[in-house]
Amino acid sequence: MISVTLANASAGAITVTSGGAAVAGTSSFNASTGVVTFSPTSALQRAKTYAVTATANGAAVSGGAWSFTTLPNPAIMARTPASSATGVLVNAPITATISNASGAAITVTTGGAAVAGTSSFNASTGVVTFTPTAALGFSRSYSVTATANGAALTGGTWSFTTIAQATRSSSAPAANATNVNPTGLTITATLSSGAQAGAITLAQGTTNVAGTSTYNASTRVVSFVPTVTLDWTKNYTATVTANGGAVTSGTWSFTTMAKPDQVSLFTTGTPTxxxxxxxxxxxxxxxxxxxxxxxxxxxxxxxxxxxxxxxxxxxxxxxxxxxxxxxxxxxxxxxxxxxxxxxxxxxxxxxxxxxxxxxxxxxxxxxxxxxxxxxxxxxxxxxxxxxxxxxxxxxxxxxxxxxxxxxxxxxxxx
Structure with a gap:
């Protein structure tokens, strides 16, 4: 809506043009308030300059002509992951920062199929985020399309490729190890090349063990240090994750030793x-x-x-x-x-x-x-x-x- 307030007018009107062409719309005048209003038949276009002329009592008005420019079209300012990015973690955020947008959405596909997830838009920051229902797949190419105000965007489609799944190449204690001394024990796993952001969780039965997990990117070794010493003669299950998801052979178990002053009959060998x-x-x-x-x-x-x-x-x-x-x-x-x-x-x-x-x-x-x-x-x-x-x-x-x-x-x- 375009309006102007006139003084000492019994009638008033507004006309609007853009590029010399008249803009279709309706002009109305409120004699009690002196406000003349122009309502375009359809919404004005973005990134355009419009000229407005107001008249009163059928004649020109001093200062009755002015112009304005509408908001620029929405534009993508940043993307995550970047266009053509490779080695992307399967839990990496998928976002786009869009200027001059009142609404925005993201859709994601892989191999032509839609990826289930939720799109949300923060109008104050201009950031639209896509949250997949489940972690993305390893070694896959994904196509992302962002729209703003219900319309396509220049540069609004890009793609990225996720990282390969990591593999646990070794661990300490080893899988199925017995007689493990729990005193001062640190659980470690060495991952295959390309692994990023690894972590270990430890459980005894269905109960998680409190502790701290760290990852050394240069050695690809993930470490877990329990908060308190593990129990004697207990079976523990360790699980390592990396690159935002599961790891091949990423779960293994070991059994702690009996208390040093405790003994068992069979301490060596395995069944025929x-x-x-x-x-x-x-x-x-x-x-x-x-x-x-x-x-x-x-x-x-x-x-x-x-x-x-x-x-x-x-x-x-x-x-x-x-x-x-x-x-x-x-x-x-x-x-x-x-x-x-x-x-x-x-x-x-x-x-x-x-x-x-x-x-x-x-x-x-x-x-x-x-x-x-x-x-x-x-x-x-x-x-x-x-x-x-x-x-x-x-x-x-x-x-x-x-x-x-x-x-x-x-x-x-x-």
């Missing part, structure tokens, strides 16, 4: 067959005794990759009385698993005990003949024909020389 199958659920166990006073604090078993069922540990005396039971949680996919007893069980020196783990997967670890002779580690030892099993959750009464890879953590008295 970690995935032995059976037609029934099996309660696999080991017969053992101690030569020193102390307590059993935890039950362990070696898990094969196919042993994916629920696992319950039991401790028995030789009379078949159940002394303790515990359900395993937070397991890794394979290797030694440990479950801590809610209350340690005190053993009698020289008496036979049996420790067993019942699995619902009908899979167990085995080494034929592995317990045909006595195995000793410190104060604890197996008994000749040291394997034991049953096909129920009850006492593993059947004995065997097969090593079934079920163990305890024994804490001798000082």
């Amino acid at each position: 067959n970690p995935n032995t199958t059976t037609v029934q659920n099996m309660n696999a166990g080991t017969r053992f005794k101690t030569s020193a006073a102390g307590v059993v604090t935890a039950i362990k078993f070696y898990k094969g990759t196919l042993n994916i069922g629920t696992h319950t540990g039991y401790l028995w005396n030789s009379a078949g009385q159940q002394l303790a039971t515990v359900t395993f949680t937070g397991e890794s996919s394979s290797g030694w698993q440990t479950a801590t007893l809610s209350t340690p069980v005190r053993l009698t020196v020289g008496a036979e005990y049996r420790v067993s783990v019942y699995s619902t997967a009908r899979v167990y670890a085995a080494t034929t003949g592995g317990l045909s002779s006595v195995v000793t580690n410190g104060p604890i030892s197996t008994i000749a024909t040291g394997g034991a099993y049953s096909y129920s959750t009850g006492y593993p009464s059947t004995t065997t020389t097969t090593k079934l890879w079920v163990d305890v953590i024994f804490d001798p008295d000082n």
Whole structure:
């Protein structure tokens, strides 16, 4: 709307031209206020100069002619990522800064398909932002189109390519490592070339471990330092991310060692067959005794990759009385698993005990003949024909020389 206030006028009118051509519109006069108004039939164009002439009582008015220029067309001032950028992180922001815009939007496509996401515009800063619903893909080309005030923009379409997915080439502790000393432990992962902004998270079961993650871009090593020392005889899962997303082989597990004054029967070796199958659920166990006073604090078993069922540990005396039971949680996919007893069980020196783990997967670890002779580690030892099993959750009464890879953590008295 274009207006002017006239004094001492009984009638008034406004005409508007641009480039010598009349602008279509309607002129009206309010005699009580002296305001004459011109309403264009359609919106004025941007970046144009308009000449206005006001008349009163059918005659020219002193100062009744003036001109003005409309706002310039919207223009892109900056883009993120830059046009033709490569190696862009998959979580990088997608933005455009646009001048002289009252509204703006961004759409993104890849391979001709629209990328799901939300576009938002900040009128005070002129920044329009596209937030994808999910992280972008690795090693992909994306096309971005920005519009302003519902119309296309000069330079409003550009493209960029995301970075390749990183790979974990090594880690410390190594995947499936056992007997890891938790004291002063720093978890690290070395990533493949091209990795950026790496980070590590650590969990014990479903609980995240507090700590600080740092990344050295020159060595491509990601480090995680726990806020407090990790627990003994626990399985931990580490996950490294880089370049804004997941990393190939980016998740691995390790198990911390028993407290230095604690011992287990089987500290070396792996099963000949970690995935032995059976037609029934099996309660696999080991017969053992101690030569020193102390307590059993935890039950362990070696898990094969196919042993994916629920696992319950039991401790028995030789009379078949159940002394303790515990359900395993937070397991890794394979290797030694440990479950801590809610209350340690005190053993009698020289008496036979049996420790067993019942699995619902009908899979167990085995080494034929592995317990045909006595195995000793410190104060604890197996008994000749040291394997034991049953096909129920009850006492593993059947004995065997097969090593079934079920163990305890024994804490001798000082």
